[in-house]
Amino acid sequence: RNKHSPVYQWPFLGMLPGFLFSFYDSTIHDLYTRALRRTGGTFLLKGPIFINADFMVTCDPANINHIFNKNAANYEKGRDFKTIMEPLGDGIFNVDGESWKFQRRLLHSLLNNSEFECHAMQILTEKMRSTLLPILDRAEVVDLQDVFKRFMFDNMCLLMKKQEFATKHYVDNDEQTKNKTDLLTQFLVMKDEDGNCDGKIIDKTSDKFLRDNMLTLLVAGRDTISAGLTWLIWCVANHPTVEKRILEELRQVIAVRPPEQVNGDEGGFLRSNELNKLVYLHATVCETLKVVSTSPIRAQDCMEFKPERWISERGTILHVPTYKFMTFLAGARTCLGKTMSFMQIKSMASALLWKYKFELTDNNPSARTTVGMVLYMKDGLKARVSRRDH
Numbered sequence: 593r594n595k596h597s598p599v600y601q602w603p604f605l606g607m608l609p610g611f612l613f614s615f616y617d618s619t620i621h622d623l624y625t626r627a628l629r630r631t632g633g634t635f636l637l638k639g640p641i642f643i644n645a646d647f648m649v650t651c652d653p654a655n656i657n658h659i660f661n662k663n664a665a666n667y668e669k670g671r672d673f674k675t676i677m678e679p680l681g682d683g684i685f686n687v688d689g690e691s692w693k694f695q696r697r698l699l700h701s702l703l704n705n706s707e708f709e710c711h712a713m714q715i716l717t718e719k720m721r722s723t724l725l726p727i728l729d730r731a732e733v734v735d736l737q738d739v740f741k742r743f744m745f746d747n748m749c750l751l752m753k754k755q756e757f758a759t760k761h762y763v764d765n766d767e768q769t770k771n772k773t774d775l776l777t778q779f780l781v782m783k784d785e786d787g788n789c790d791g792k793i794i795d796k797t798s799d800k801f802l803r804d805n806m807l808t809l810l811v812a813g814r815d816t817i818s819a820g821l822t823w824l825i826w827c828v829a830n831h832p833t834v835e836k837r838i839l840e841e842l843r844q845v846i847a848v849r850p851p852e853q854v855n856g857d858e859g860g861f862l863r864s865n866e867l868n869k870l871v872y873l874h875a876t877v878c879e880t881l882k883v884v885s886t887s888p889i890r891a892q893d894c895m896e897f898k899p900e901r902w903i904s905e906r907g908t909i910l911h912v913p914t915y916k917f918m919t920f921l922a923g924a925r926t927c928l929g930k931t932m933s934f935m936q937i938k939s940m941a942s943a944l945l946w947k948y949k950f951e952l953t954d955n956n957p958s959a960r961t962t963v964g965m966v967l968y969m970k971d972g973l974k975a976r977v978s979r980r981d982h
């Protein structure tokens with residue numbers, strides 16, 4: 593039995609000791625990766641025989657497609673998930689069925705409209721100008737992960753603060769950006785009626801509903817984006833040729849601007865239409881999120897860092913089905929903040945990489961990771977910051 597088992601199986605205890613050990617040793621992701629490789633992408637994790645705790649673990653795209661796209665209704669999250677994620681209450685992460693459909697519809701129309709995207713980008717750019725760049729200007733050696741976490745927390749809170757933002761109007765001579773309000777206010781005023789879900793009426797203006805959803809969005813947006821940006825800087829710092837290509841691409845996009853908008857901090861602040869032109873940076877974000885995701889796409893060389901694999905011969909981003917690149921999950925429950933995440937990570941990466949060079953103080957290329965819902969660096973990302981001359 594042990595000869596073919598991906599992880600050593602103890603009598604009675606099954607594979608639990610091996611997993612527990614690697615959990616405390618922070619090597620659990622490596623253990624999963626090894627086990628998935630040895631078994632061709634799917635294995636049964638045997639728990640102790642006296643408790644009902646066997647798990648099927650898979651990263652095989654065919655299985656992912658079967659579970660999330662073709663038979664999603666058979667694979668609900670269930671009550672155990674809600675118990676584990678109790679602080680998120682009845683927010684979208686924790687619910688199934690009618691209640692999930694109702695919240696998905698609401699959040700989809702909130703998060704995926706161009707006005708909201710414009711508003712979110714404006715807040716992000718303003719916050720970078722007022723806090724992130726001034727902090728890095730003064731820093732010599734800094735834990736970037738810590739800074740990004742704090743920054744994203746503030747940024748997400750600014751998107752939600754109700755009292756302050758409902759009265760504040762963003763007037764920059766553009767009619768489109770006037771009267772933008774925060775997420776909470778939009779939630780309250782949007783047209784969708786209250787939901788009738790499984791015989792229960794969901795009042796979308798109730799304190800509990802608002803609290804659960806706002807907390808969900810805060811958790812969804814803060815940790816994921818700050819972790820993604822941290823890994824991106826780490827990957828780029830370890831691959832100078834990638835960094836060079838990103839800077840070349842930025843230079844080309846910035847070069848067509850009027851001269852006064854090329855130099856200084858403004859050079860790195862890109863507008864949405866400019867960010868959309870950054871194919872190589874987009875590919876680098878995809879590659880970063882693939883390499884540090886626990887579900888790599890199944891290429892032979894999947895552990896190598898190669899942004900080029902995401903670019904077609906015509907120079908556009910290749911479409912990869914979500915069941916092969918499931919960092920944002922696949923099928924009906926795919927992340928609702930995917931587009932926003934790409935825009936925000938690209939926007940921050942452009943501003944930072946254009947202005948600063950980051951040299952890692954610890955040259956160890958295989959950073960240790962935390963164990964949790966979001967993959968952070970266990971020891972942070974300490975880097976020496978210096979300004980670039982353009």
Ligand code: HEM
Pocket residue numbers: 684685696699703809812813814816817820918919920921924925926927928929930932933
């Ligand atoms: C790099 C950034 C991000 C990554 C990797 C990511 C990843 C994911 C994943 C894996 C899920 C599925 C979770 C599950 O069902 O257990 C998810 C769901 C979700 N994400 Fe994201 N996310 C990111 C950013 C964001 C942002 C910025 C927002 C919005 C502010 C957001 C909003 C949501 C929502 C609302 C869901 C629930 C969808 C549903 O259950 O139907 N995400 N995300």
